[in-house]
Amino acid sequence: MLSTQKPSSRESKSRTHFFSLTIPLLLLTLCLPPTTATAGLTIRQGYFWDTDRQETFIPHGFAYQVWNPPVFATQTLAELDYDLEAMQQAHANSLRVELVWESVEPREGGYRWDQADHLVKKAEQLGLKLFILIGYQYPPSWFVANYPQAMARTINGPSPLLNYSHPQAKEAFARFIAAVCERYKASPAIGGWILGNEFAFYDLWENAAVKSQVGYDEQTSLPAYRAFLAQTYGGDIERLNNAWGTTFRDFAEVPMARAYPEDRGDHQAIRSSGYHDLIQWRKHTIADFVAAGAKAAKAAAPEQLISYSMVAGIFNGLDPNYTAEDPQTISERCRAAGAPLDFISLNLYAWALAGHELRSLEFGIAKFRDLLDIPVLITETGHSSTETLFPGAAARQTEAIVSSTWEAMLSGAMGVHLFHWSDRNNFLATPYPREAGFGVVDQERRPKPKVYEAVRTMFQQMEALPLSRFLAGSQPLEPDILVYWPHDIDLGWNRTNEETASLWGGLRRLGFRPKLINHPLVDLDTTQSKAKSLLLPRNFQMQPDDLPALAKLLDHGMHIHANLDLPGQFDANHRHNPGWGAAMAKVFGVDVSQARPAWDSGIRPGPDWSSGYAPLLLNPAPDGILAQTQPKTVRTWKYWHGVRPASGGTAQVWSETESSLRLSAALVTKEHPLARTALNTFGLGDFIAPSFLMNSPGGAPTFAWDTRTTWLTAIYKNFFGMQPRIELTGPGATYVLADLRRTTNGWLLGLMNEHTEPALVSVQADWLLSSGVAVEDLLAGGWAGQGLNRLILAGDGYRLFHITPASQSREEEQPQ
Incomplete structure (x- = not known):
């Protein structure tokens, strides 16, 4: 039921400003050329392919939380319309959104489709692609009440999470996914379904010596763990005893370790805990849970793409807090279930912190690009204007967003969504104030100074190039x-x-x-x-x-x-x-x-x-x-x-x-x-x-x-005597990252300055000099008259060039 509560004076002021912005924006929309909904997506050459337009599709847009009250996402339908139109005018062509389980299925088997229908229909009208998160480890309140036995347990009592091992949890999870996919399987707005987000054992920040062990219980998890061990060791308990240095008589005697073996000097205790095998079981448990959803999605909407979303950078540096969310295992188990993932979705945030290598997104992408056989899509990234983790980082939001986004593209991501469209000031009163400032517009939908225009210009450049002409079919160089x-x-x-x-x-x-x-x-x-x-x-x-x-x-x-x-x-x-x-x-x-x-x-x-x-x-x-x-x-x-x-x-x-x-x-x-x-x-x-x-x-x-x-x-x-195939020199060059990709007719070269100070950089490479090249400055426009010498990169700046060789007759002159 829609709320009829009278808005507070603060809300009234906010909505008065909101509607004052709506009228001119709608008038501007009427002046835009009409857009038609496009058909679904497939994947070709590592990038999305629009089957209706018959062209490569490079997603660029926003991660936008719509109806998720715990994170202060409570948009009205009017606000939703306004935001989608405004995001399209900022040259976004796709969004990562959520259809939260509780909001769509508020009672068991009773679905509320009005909000979701409106979202999908509006996206169709605007020609926006939606990558929709529909897989959740947090079930609706009715499931908690009706199926307490299928909820996760901890050593301290009940958990708000589903028990990944429990059949009823898998069934409800898969049934919800199937219902949503079935309803929207014919919609041209659907870019792909995201069947889970950051599933984990352990809280990411839990630092207690004995972990809560989310998912543990004597009735379901422990038998599942023992069955996994029996399968791993071919039903031979002596093989397990040999590996662990133990004397169990049967797999039914094997306990589940309740704490990470913290004394690294006690090697026998580490061995006999079986903790490595426990991690493998956790990996498979999460993966099989996701696979249940993947199978349901493929059965309901076989022509649509499916994905899973996970943290790609660093959340916690303590070994006992490993969450066991392993992309390879997830990918393998979905494939074994007959529902292979089409791509993987990454929540990947750069650190705007001088001296830290995670100023770059490349490593977070590489963990999936190098080890999986499916492409990657950035579904969340960004920088906050209320940053509290990294001193001075808040002032870098504008420049850091732009350079990080371009770098992600050159590192192999097939698209990028910035988190979030709008600020949410309610987070300022929580322990997580940095979450408030990730928007490119403020909470009242006013463009944030510099940030909005920089992002709009960047997305416009991606369309104008067009980026797909350069990236489709491109490949990174061979590794050193x-x-x-x-x-x-x-x-x-x-x-x-x-x-x-x-x-x-x-x-x-x-x-x-x-x-x-x-x-x-x-x-x-x-x-x-x-x-x-x-x-x-x-x-x-x-x-x-x-x-x-x-x-x-x-x-x-x-x-x-x-x-x-x-x-x-x-x-x-x-x-x-x-x-x-x-x-x-x-x-x-x-x-x-x-x-x-x-x-x-x-x-x-x-x-x-x-x-x-x-x-x-x-x-x-x-x-x-x-x-x-x-x-x-x-x-x-x-x-x-x-x-x-x-x-x-x-x-x-x-x-x-x-x-x-x-x-x-x-x-x-x-x-x-x-x-x-x-x-x-x-x-x-x-x-x-x-x-x-x-x-x-x-x-x-x-x-x-x-x-x-x-x-x-x-x-x-x-x-070692190793020399890179491309080298940067000049003041500040040691703080600049170079990305080089081979295109169908040359190379793409991206340069990102990780420092807040400017750099004067010259690009040195034997193959550049000996081949003779033409250098096109893609972002500034025109041809680089001085080639790649003495390039100026502002603090957090980014430059992008297309290099066309005059001759490709000598293979040894070209970087591999």
Whole structure:
């Protein structure tokens, strides 16, 4: 039932202003050429294809919450009409919206379609595509009341979430999805259905030692877990006992671990907890739940596309808080159910924070682009004008939105939706005030200064280019560096995520292109890859066969860099890998017989975010590859003691703490006949400036960028001898990211300045000079008379060029 409550004086003022804006906007709409609804979408060459218009469709628009009261989304139908028309006039061609379960099915089997019908019909009239989220882990109130047995349980009592394992939860979830898809299966407005959003075990921010274990109960979850173990180990309990080091007589005796094994020094406790297998069960449980919805959607609307939406960046850096929401498992289980996902939807937010590598969206995209066989769509991204997490970031909203959006496109996303269309001031009175300011118009629908016009201009440029002409059929270059991320390291997933993200950004700023891989190293075919190096970002757990595979990769001329953890110490179940010590000596030239972690804060939170970082003084050898680097103190989340050079290893840097003068090797290198290795024993990815710099006036905003650049340059360029196929020089160039994609007739080059200070950049590449090229400035218009020399990038600025070679006769002159 629609509300008849009289609006408050504040609401009346808001709506008076709203209707004063509506009349001129509607008049302007009448002057626009008529638009016709377009047909559904398919996918071709990694991008959406409009089957009616017979052209590539690049979504660009907004994530817009319509009827979701807990997040202050309570639009009237008049407000909805106004917003959709206004978003279309801002040159949006698509929206990510929600049809919340409670609002559509307020009572069991009783559907309220009036709001949803109005939304879909209005989108059809305006020619807007809708990517609609319809899958929820939070059920309607009637389900909670009628089916309490199908709700998740925690160690503290009931949870508001569905139990992903319970048949009745799956049935209700699938039935709702089928009803919505069936009703709108013929609508040309539907771009795709999103069948879930950020499903998880554990609250993302839950820091208690013993987790609530959302989804756990004795009646459903525990039997499902035991059945999964029986399937995993072929019904043989002795195989499980061998993996865990236990003596269970039957799978019915196996308990579900109630706490992450926090003492990383107690290796047997970690092993016998079976925690790795518990994570795998959680992954499959979420995936099978999504698959139930996918199967229902495909049956109801077989011609429409389906997706799943998840966090793509970093939400939490503590290993016990891994949510087990794994895109590969979700994709595999949907495919096994006969309802494969057509694309994956990403909620991915850049951090407008100087010195942090997540100023870039590329890593968040790469985790899915590299490891899945389906395209990716950004369904949520943006920057807030009420930012509270990152000092100074609120003032960067305008420029950061524009550069992040363009970068996402060049990184392989097939479309971008900015979150949110309008501000929501109610969030200012909650613990999450930053959520209030993500809009491009304010709460009264007035364009926010600079922000609205910048976004409108950007979307208009995407249409005018048109962007689809350049992106359709384009491909990223072949990788220089392979980054190993197998499921074996799930016990350390969250911190691996942070380490890898930071190393990834540092390597990209040097001009290299990394690529994630997760298949066993023994299966890596070096003849099929042009990559010159392998990065092990935090591979303390590896398959036993991976250790001898490292030596074979060296024999094939592939350099290896190991970061932070000593690779391959354990297998996935935390059993010691045989021959580990010998492999460390042979491959990396280190003696690990006395190695032990001196500091590790990847499990428990401290009283504040910086308390998890301990000081470490780095002393470069006077004649080493970092000889020009002055001794520096960093604060890192983990480092090792007792690592010594051996078997041909050379200590390039020694480390000591401020409280202990016990020296240990912080960087060891080794030369092999055909390749080289490097191993650093502290977190080169995730570290912060020392206290005396952080607390000084002005702070140390680029400390992490500068330090990481120095170290990665020394390892990859100076020691490994690798040179990127495209390199940036000039004042401020080390803070600029380059994206290069091969198009059907040339290359797209995007340059993003991550800093707030301007940069003067020249692009250097042998293939550019030798081939002879024409450079078109796509955003400023016209041809770049000076080519790619001395380009000015404003703070948070972005430049985009199309490079057409004069001759493509010499294959070696072109970047691969």
